Amino acid sequence: MTPPITSAPARVLTPRRAAPADSVRPTRAEISLSHLRHNLTELARIAGTPVWSVLKADAYGHGAKAVARTLERAGSRGICVALIEEGIELREAGVVVPILVMSGHYGNAWPELLRHELTPVLSRVDQVRSLAEEVRERAGPAHGVHVKIDTGMARLGVPPSELESFAGVLRQHPELRLEGLMTHFASAESDAPFVELQLDRFDRATRLLEQLGLRFRVRHAANTAALLAHPRARLDLVRAGIGLFGLAPGVAGVSGLRPAMRVRSEVISLRTLAAGASVGYGATFRATRESRIATLPMGYGDGLSRALSNRGHVLVRGRRAPIVGAVSMDLTSVDVTDVPGVQIGDEVVVLGSQEGPLGSDTLSAEEIAAHGGSIAWEVLTGISRRVPRFYRED
Ligand SMILES: Cc1ncc(COP(=O)(O)O)c(C=O)c1O
Structure with missing residues (x-):
């Protein structure tokens, strides 16, 4: 069946993504x-x-x-x-x-x-x-x-x-x-x-x-x-x-590809919680010990999936720290009790690799997808347009 020919030809518009010059937040995607x-x-x-x-x-x-x-x-x-x-x-x-x-x-x-x-x-x-x-x-x-x-x-x-x-x-x-x-x-x-x-x-x-x-x-x-x-x-x-x-999900033995995107932010708030205190909307995380909690300015509105609440990880000082509580629209909390020396302004890696004083580690899109019940394609395309992309040659 031929669909009806509609009126005037369509004019096609494109939405705008945050540019590096717009960025005040330290949350950004670095593209190699x-x-x-x-x-x-x-x-x-x-x-x-x-x-x-x-x-x-x-x-x-x-x-x-x-x-x-x-x-x-x-x-x-x-x-x-x-x-x-x-x-x-x-x-x-x-x-x-x-x-x-x-x-x-x-x-x-x-x-x-x-x-x-x-x-x-x-x-x-x-x-x-x-x-x-x-x-x-x-x-x-x-x-x-x-x-x-x-x-x-x-x-x-x-x-x-x-x-x-x-x-x-x-x-x-x-x-x-x-x-x-x-x-x-x-x-x-x-x-x-x-x-x-x-x-x-x-x-x-x-x-x-x-x-x-x-x-x-x-x-x-x-x-x-x-x-x-x-x-x-x-x-x-x-x-x-x-x-x-840089990814080949599901294909074994591919070693020559290099992930092109790294997403990083910084610690903007730090606090010590007493055992029994809760974190975030719905109080879905409750500290079982005295805990050091860091906040990063990135949430599901930026593409950090809410499915990672109490499941995912980030990298701080080269070491993994668990996401605790519900990921909210603009902010996410992580438990850095086992990451000594964290300070405001420290880099937090949400996707990709980090080398720090405590070691080096990588969070791949496949791993993040697996934690969030998703696929690597969705993790990458999900990084929203309010996260500026910074292009690098290295
Ligand atoms: C028609 C078509 N061809 C090729 C591709 C590329 O797939 P891939 O990202 O797995 O390389 C896609 C992606 O979904 C597609 O829809």
């Missing part, structure tokens, strides 16, 4: 540009095919503009985003490599997509028709598109049973130039037979489209886990997201 470049090189070496960087959701929380410019200069051959507004943000930042918009929803924004030379991923015939009409009206050259095949994810993509009719509609629209075929894996990190099944389906769909007279330059399927663990999935290019940021 050299680690990003290293990870890109490492993934390209392993894959042996071009890497297109998946930089949706503000480059997984790392800041899309800076990350895109860095990776483009370092050799990323394309960029994938979810939303049109994400693509526009990158074009306005000067990115010139192809930008693939993958989310499948383009609303009434074809004019914006064409104007910014973004490449849509199509999987519905009404999208083929309405985009072709827009290109025809502008009397512009044929616009490049990728088509997604649903091989088992069942979210987006042309179902195999509808491929023939989809191809028929696409062939009737010379305004669109088919550049790529793609699919997406449901369980690349955990279910090898399912990856093989999806690849078999993708191969079958490819042969059918070729028999129906369609031609395309590239086929792609692999996310980070698939490119690392399934050589057959590497095809003509790989779409790497989390690996660029």
Whole structure:
């Protein structure tokens, strides 16, 4: 069914994230540009095919503009985003490599997509028709598109049973130039037979489209886990997201990647509690001994998940200290009774590594995710826009 064409073309706006110059609080995310470049090189070496960087959701929380410019200069051959507004943000930042918009929803924004030379991923015939009409009206050259095949994810993509009719509609629209075929894996990190099944389906769909007279330059399927663990999935290019940021959740034996984000704050308050005293909203922590409690200015409003209340840890002076009481919107309490010498102004690391006088330790996004019942992707993208990103070369 063709959805109704709504009124005027959409104007796409982008929200603003806190910039370093706005920062008064010591809570900040530090992004290592050299680690990003290293990870890109490492993934390209392993894959042996071009890497297109998946930089949706503000480059997984790392800041899309800076990350895109860095990776483009370092050799990323394309960029994938979810939303049109994400693509526009990158074009306005000067990115010139192809930008693939993958989310499948383009609303009434074809004019914006064409104007910014973004490449849509199509999987519905009404999208083929309405985009072709827009290109025809502008009397512009044929616009490049990728088509997604649903091989088992069942979210987006042309179902195999509808491929023939989809191809028929696409062939009737010379305004669109088919550049790529793609699919997406449901369980690349955990279910090898399912990856093989999806690849078999993708191969079958490819042969059918070729028999129906369609031609395309590239086929792609692999996310980070698939490119690392399934050589057959590497095809003509790989779409790497989390690996660029230094993580390979669920893939064993990957040692060459370097986490790109570190989140740090500082102790802004310190107190000694008597045994029996409670901490925070709902008094969910009660001291069983005389305790030293430090407060840091970061809470769930910044992306420190409330699920870490009485479960997670931070690093102070190079040593782990447990989060105690409920994480609140702007503040979190930690028990530093076993971390001697803590003072106001001491650095507190919430994500990443710290070296201090008492040792050195690391809190990985995977570990934090496991404590909070989440996944590393959500931990990274969850660092909210009020936390300024500071870019570093080391
Ligand atoms: C279609 C698509 N391709 C590639 C990726 C990159 O996945 P990863 O971050 O696991 O590398 C994503 C991320 O969710 C995606 O949605």
